[in-house]
Amino acid sequence: MEMFIQTLVAGILIGGVYALIGLGMTLIMGVMRIINLAHGQLMMVAMYITFVLYEFLGLDPYYSLLIAPPLLFLLGAAIQKYFLNPLLKIDSVIPQNQILMTVGVGIVLTETIRFIFHSDYKSVKTSYSSSTFMIGSISWNVPMVVAFGLAVLLTACLFFFLLKTDTGKSVRATAQNKDAAMVMGINAEWITQLTYGLGAAMAAAGGTLLLPIYYLFPDVGAPFTLKAFIITVLGGLGSTVGAIFGGLVLGVAESLGATYISMALKDAFGMVIFVLVLVFLPGGLKTLTKV
Amino acid sequence: MKKYCGIALGLTLAIFLLGACERPPESAKVGIILPGTGEKAKFGEIEKKSFEMALEEINAAGGINGKKLEFLYEDDTGRPDVARAAAEKLLTKEGVVMLGGGYGSSETFAIAGVAQQDRVPFLVSTGSDNKITERKWDYVFRLNQPVSDYSKALESFLTDIVKPQKVAILYENTNFGSSGSKTFQETCERLKFQVVMNEGYQSGGVDFKPLLVKVKQANPDVVYMVSYLMDASLIMKQSMELQLSPKVFVGGGAGFTLPEFGQNAGKAGELVYSATLWYQTLPYPGAKEYYEKFIQKYKMDTEYHGAEGYSSAYVIADALKRAKTLSPEDVRESLTGTDLMTVFGPVKFVAYEKMTNQNKLPTYLVQWINGKLEMVWPKETATKPYVYPIDWEKVWK
Numbered sequence: 260m261e262m263f264i265q266t267l268v269a270g271i272l273i274g275g276v277y278a279l280i281g282l283g284m285t286l287i288m289g290v291m292r293i294i295n296l297a298h299g300q301l302m303m304v305a306m307y308i309t310f311v312l313y314e315f316l317g318l319d320p321y322y323s324l325l326i327a328p329p330l331l332f333l334l335g336a337a338i339q340k341y342f343l344n345p346l347l348k349i350d351s352v353i354p355q356n357q358i359l360m361t362v363g364v365g366i367v368l369t370e371t372i373r374f375i376f377h378s379d380y381k382s383v384k385t386s387y388s389s390s391t392f393m394i395g396s397i398s399w400n401v402p403m404v405v406a407f408g409l410a411v412l413l414t415a416c417l418f419f420f421l422l423k424t425d426t427g428k429s430v431r432a433t434a435q436n437k438d439a440a441m442v443m444g445i446n447a448e449w450i451t452q453l454t455y456g457l458g459a460a461m462a463a464a465g466g467t468l469l470l471p472i473y474y475l476f477p478d479v480g481a482p483f484t485l486k487a488f489i490i491t492v493l494g495g496l497g498s499t500v501g502a503i504f505g506g507l508v509l510g511v512a513e514s515l516g517a518t519y520i521s522m523a524l525k526d527a528f529g530m531v532i533f534v535l536v537l538v539f540l541p542g543g544l545k546t547l548t549k550v
Numbered sequence: 551m552k553k554y555c556g557i558a559l560g561l562t563l564a565i566f567l568l569g570a571c572e573r574p575p576e577s578a579k580v581g582i583i584l585p586g587t588g589e590k591a592k593f594g595e596i597e598k599k600s601f602e603m604a605l606e607e608i609n610a611a612g613g614i615n616g617k618k619l620e621f622l623y624e625d626d627t628g629r630p631d632v633a634r635a636a637a638e639k640l641l642t643k644e645g646v647v648m649l650g651g652g653y654g655s656s657e658t659f660a661i662a663g664v665a666q667q668d669r670v671p672f673l674v675s676t677g678s679d680n681k682i683t684e685r686k687w688d689y690v691f692r693l694n695q696p697v698s699d700y701s702k703a704l705e706s707f708l709t710d711i712v713k714p715q716k717v718a719i720l721y722e723n724t725n726f727g728s729s730g731s732k733t734f735q736e737t738c739e740r741l742k743f744q745v746v747m748n749e750g751y752q753s754g755g756v757d758f759k760p761l762l763v764k765v766k767q768a769n770p771d772v773v774y775m776v777s778y779l780m781d782a783s784l785i786m787k788q789s790m791e792l793q794l795s796p797k798v799f800v801g802g803g804a805g806f807t808l809p810e811f812g813q814n815a816g817k818a819g820e821l822v823y824s825a826t827l828w829y830q831t832l833p834y835p836g837a838k839e840y841y842e843k844f845i846q847k848y849k850m851d852t853e854y855h856g857a858e859g860y861s862s863a864y865v866i867a868d869a870l871k872r873a874k875t876l877s878p879e880d881v882r883e884s885l886t887g888t889d890l891m892t893v894f895g896p897v898k899f900v901a902y903e904k905m906t907n908q909n910k911l912p913t914y915l916v917q918w919i920n921g922k923l924e925m926v927w928p929k930e931t932a933t934k935p936y937v938y939p940i941d942w943e944k945v946w947k
Contacts, residue, residue, distance in 0.1 A: 262763050265792075269759040378591075380780050382814050389818060391791045398792050473756050474780050474814065482754065517760035523723040523750035 261396050266518040267511065268397055274510020275407035276465055280483055281490030281502040281509075282414060283461030289434040289497030290454040293357045297338075297365035298462055298487050299480030304368055305331045305463030306475045307376065313383045320383055320470050324409070327467050328460040335459025336452040338364055343455070344448055365480065373477040382474040406468035413464055414503060417457075421499065430454055434497060462487075482526075489533045495543025504544050508532070577618040578870050581640030582651040583633060583661055584859075586625035594653055597676065597859035598623060599848050600840075601650075604863030614870045621863075622646060626657045633657035637664040647876050648672065648869075648885075650862050653855075655679035655697075656725075662690045671869075671882040675862035676855060679729075683905040689878075691885050691899050691907040693865060694858050695827055697729070698903075701737055703915045704800060704825045707927045709741060711938060712797055714771035716746045720761065720785065721776040721802075723750035730776035730802050746770050753781055758788050765789075771797045779805040783814035790818040795942040798823055809851045812921055821940050823917050828854035828894055829925045831933045832914075837893045854894075861892035 280302060287295045308330060309323040318326075342364060343357045390401045421427040432440040433450045441447050465483075473479075490509055494501025509529055516528035536543060582601055585594035605621055613619050622644055624636035633656075640646050641664065649665055649672040652658030658677025665672035666687040674682060674692040678700070683692045708714060717738050721727035731748055738745050746768040751761055762785070765773060773796045775785060782805030789799070799822045805811055806824035815822075830841035840860055844852040865888060870876065873884040886907070890897045899907045915927035919934055926936035 262767055265763045266760050269757055269763075273757050380810065380814075382780075382783070384814070384816060389787050389790055389816070400788075400791050469756070474783070476780075514757070514760045517751075518764060521749060522755070522758070522761040523752060525752045525755060 262518065265397050266514045268399065270511035270514030271507060272400070272403040272407045272510070273514070274507035275410040276469055276506075277486055277490060277510050278503045278506025279410040279413060279468070280462050280465035281487045281494065281506045282417065282499060283458035283465070284487040285491045285494060285497055285499060285502040286417075286461065287455055287458040288491055289499075290430060291343075291357070291451055293355050293361070294488060294491070295361050295455070295458060296358060296484055296488075297361040297368065298458070299482065299484030300365040300368040301331055301335065301459045301480075302462040302466035302483055303372065303475065303477065303480035304334065306466040306470050306479065307372055308463075309467045309470050310381055310383060310475060314381075320385065320467055321405070323467050324464060328463040331463035332456040332460040334456075336456035338459075339452045339455035344451060365484070369477050369480065376477065378476060378478075380474050380476050383470050385471050388471050400472065402468075402471040406472070409468055410465070413461070414499075417461070418499070426453070486529065489529050492533060493536050493543055495545025498543065498545035501543050501545035508544075576616075577620040578614045578876055579620045579622055579644060579646045580866055580870075581624060581637070581644060581646040581649045582621045583624045583626050583636050583640070583649065583657070584651045585628045585653050585657070586623070588628035590628045590653055593676075593855045594625075596850075596852050596856045597651070597653065600844065600852065600856040600859035601863050603844060603847060604860045604867075608863065608867045614867060619867055619870070621650075626653070626661075628654055628657065630654075630656045630660040634660040634664055637661045641665075641668050641670055646670070647878060648866065648881050650866055651675055651859075652677040655682065658682055662687060665689050670878040671885055673862055673866060673869075673885065675858045680905065683908045686906055688907070689882055691888075691909075692905075693862050693894065693897060693909050695911050695913055696905060696908065698733060699911075699913055700827070701734060701802070701825050701913070703913045703927050704823075705737060705741065707823075707915050707936075708743070708772065711936070712772065714743055714797060716768070716770040717743045717772045717774060718747040718765050718768055718770035718796070719745060719749070719774045719776075720765070721748075721750050722753040722778065722781060724753065727753075727776045731774075734774055734776075734802065743772070751781075753778065755781070755784070758785050759792060762789055762792050762794055765796075766792060766794045769796075772800060773798075774800045774802060775806070776802040777805045779808055779810055780814065782806050782811055783819065786815045786818040786822060790946050793942070793946070797939060800824065807853060807916060807923060809853075809923075812918060812923065817946065819918050820921070820945050821918060821937050823915055823926075824923075826854060826914050826916050827911075828857045829914060829916060829923070830857075831925050832895070832931055834893055834895055835891060840893045857894045861894035861897065864892050865890055865897050 284295055284298045305327040308327045309320050312318040312323050313320055342360055346357050346360055387401050391398045421431055429445045429450055433447050437447055490502055490505035494505030512528050512532055513525055517525050584598050585591055601621055608619050624640060626633035626636055648670055652661055652674040653676045655677045658674055659682050662672055662682055666689045669689060671689050676694055678697040680696045680698050719731045719734055721731035735745055735748055801824035807826050812819055830837055868890050869881055869885045869888060873880040888897055888899055895911045897909050900910055902910055914925055916923050917926045917936055924934040926932050
């Protein structure tokens with residue numbers, strides 16, 4: 260029983276961070292109808308920003324939450340403005356050639372970082388990186404709990420933004436029907452930039468929260484792109500609530516699978532769920548809710 | 551346009567011809583094949599730099615009986631097919647006297663096949679799979695210990711000191727990891743230790759707790775891990791968080807002896823044991839000097855891979871010096887008569903177990919004590935007494 264609870268706790272905590280990363284992707288998916296395959300790479304860039312701030316200015320990774328996500332917001336908005344939006348105006352054989360562009364952007368980001376920092380592994384060592392507290396016989400890792408808490412908080416903020424503010428409503432309107440939104444006077448181009456920036460910022464927050472417990476190297480992004488993709492499909496394309504549950508489901512499934520089947524197959528569990536959802540619940544978890 | 555093409559072609563040809571003429575005839579050429587790109591590049595780099603350093607010293611001391619020694623490097627990119635092509639290129643195009651290097655086992659095996667077929671000697675410096683010297687290939691020599699010897703020191707430490715009942719093995723699910731875990735499982739069976747768990751994991755994971763929770767339930771005396779650097783650090787950190795406390799944690803080489811492990815794992819890496827093939831405090835002449843000179847020259851750390859490369863260069867130079875002529879046959883002849891003291895230990899090619907032309911060296915056990923890697927076993931070469939039994943609660947406080 261203790262083993263089961265510990266596994267569940269580990270799964271839920273990591274699931275919170277997955278959800279945060281997945282949310283960014285699902286947001287972009289909802290508005291632009293494309294999968295952002297540079298998502299993990301954007302997260303990687305944010306991790307390097309956090310790392311540099313820590314290494315050279317001694318700034319605690321949690322303070323970087325105020326710096327890295329805004330910077331990534333700008334980077335994301337710029338990518339959208341200068342690389343993705345121009346493609347909309349071009350007729351091409353593949354209707355969604357923006358997806359291909361995101362792959363390219365991802366490669367460029369990875370190689371640029373590799374050029375600057377080399378392939379060496381880096382990590383941030385804080386006083387609390389390995390600190391834990393025990394509730395009963397279950398161990399809780401402090402940075403994991405903090406990451407989970409902040410992930411929940413950021414998600415709540417995003418919800419507030421989407422549901423209550425005018426800009427948020429414009430984002431949702433664009434997601435629902437772009438043409439109608441434009442007819443109503445919404446600047447759709449600006450909304451896409453905003454959304455991509457927001458998505459990038461969410462990924463950045465996820466990366467920054469992950470840094471005290473993980474490590475970084477230029478190729479760290481790709482596995483997270485894949486995870487975000489699975490979460491997006493799991494939750495139902497474009498559904499924010501779905502993404503949160505998708506993240507948690509993925510985290511818990513990975514943990515339980517690793518404990519009760521084999522950790523060597525960890526990544527396989529995500530893919531199995533991915534396939535099962537596509538077969539049995541093509542709309543994702545969002546079909547089970549109303550939001 | 552055509553005219554320019556002609557000029558360009560002429561120039562290129564001229565450069566080629568000049569290049570061919572310029573080569574000094576008075577040099578002994580040896581091909582060195584190491585990974586220069588790809589995942590294994592980091593170790594390949596340490597080894598290559600060590601070869602370079604030795605080469606400078608050898609040539610400064612007069613080279614090979616007055617001739618200059620020259621190393622031609624090829625990158626095997628960590629792939630056997632590329633390694634094979636590189637060996638063939640060096641032998642046919644460059645006409646090298648012999649080959650050296652060989653990092654990954656599969657690549658080394660591919661090179662050894664070419665060398666044997668073309669009857670040119672090959673001195674292996676790192677590739678550790680047993681089969682490389684088990685084929686009775688008389689042109690293949692090996693400086694380093696074969697993989698089956700890696701855990702020799704650990705075995706005696708476990709049977710003499712720890713006397714464990716139950717052992718858990720964790721490994722990354724790659725060739726390297728699974729073969730390492732299989733060898734250790736066999737060792738445990740031979741020594742009558744009960745293996746309560748033998749499980750692989752996917753390299754690069756964020757959260758190893760599910761795996762470690764299982765280890766905790768199995769409650770082993772020894773946790774043996776075959777992991778690369780960052781997984782190794784994370785596993786130790788998370789073991790500390792879960793207060794997983796076996797009698798000893800043992801790393802099967804690889805990630806656990808690198809300086810970065812100490813930096814990344816911090817106090818979670820404290821008192822972890824690891825098997826190793828070489829350490830700079832060993833009482834071999836020049837070991838310490840090599841270590842210090844390397845750090846001073848290249849401003850980066852070196853470890854046993856570097857010592858292997860450095861020593862290989864000296865063994866090659868020694869064999870070439872003693873050879874009657876620089877024909878592959880004579881060089882092979884002279885390699886069999888090698889009896890040289892190097893920074894990596896005494897080198898002599900003998901036949902033992904199923905292997906031939908194999909250098910026989912002891913292996914060692916190191917332990918992280920106060921953030922420094924110290925040699926603790928066998929006792930004769932220890933720099934510090936081993937810390938055992940370990941009170942983990944105190945260490946991790």
